[in-house]
Amino acid sequence: MPPKCQHLRQEAVDDSGDVVEGHEKEQADDHDDAESVQLYHCDEFTSLLADGGLQLDRLFGNYDGTPYTPDQPRMIAVGGRA
Numbered sequence: 588m589p590p591k592c593q594h595l596r597q598e599a600v601d602d603s604g605d606v607v608e609g610h611e612k613e614q615a616d617d618h619d620d621a622e623s624v625q626l627y628h629c630d631e632f633t634s635l636l637a638d639g640g641l642q643l644d645r646l647f648g649n650y651d652g653t654p655y656t657p658d659q660p661r662m663i664a665v666g667g668r669a
Contacts, residue, residue, distance in 0.1 A: 629655070629662060642669040 627635070633643050644666040648659025655662055 627662070629657070632662065632664065636664070636666065637669070640669050642666050 629646070636643055643664055645664075646655040647653060647661070647663040647665070648655040649661050650663070653659060
């Protein structure tokens, strides 16, 4: 019988209703993995990269290479030094 698995998600929202912080935890009979993320709007994230001397080359919305749009579940950045 496969292990029982439970996915937990907790989000913090700001006054405008935007999610600003999220925590995800995957619990199963045979493992316990956790992910903690800080959520940014795309323009804010790009600005932070530039401030750190980095440039954004590609932006994906999921691990399968889907292009980023605001309704995608993730924002995965690929880039390097500016």
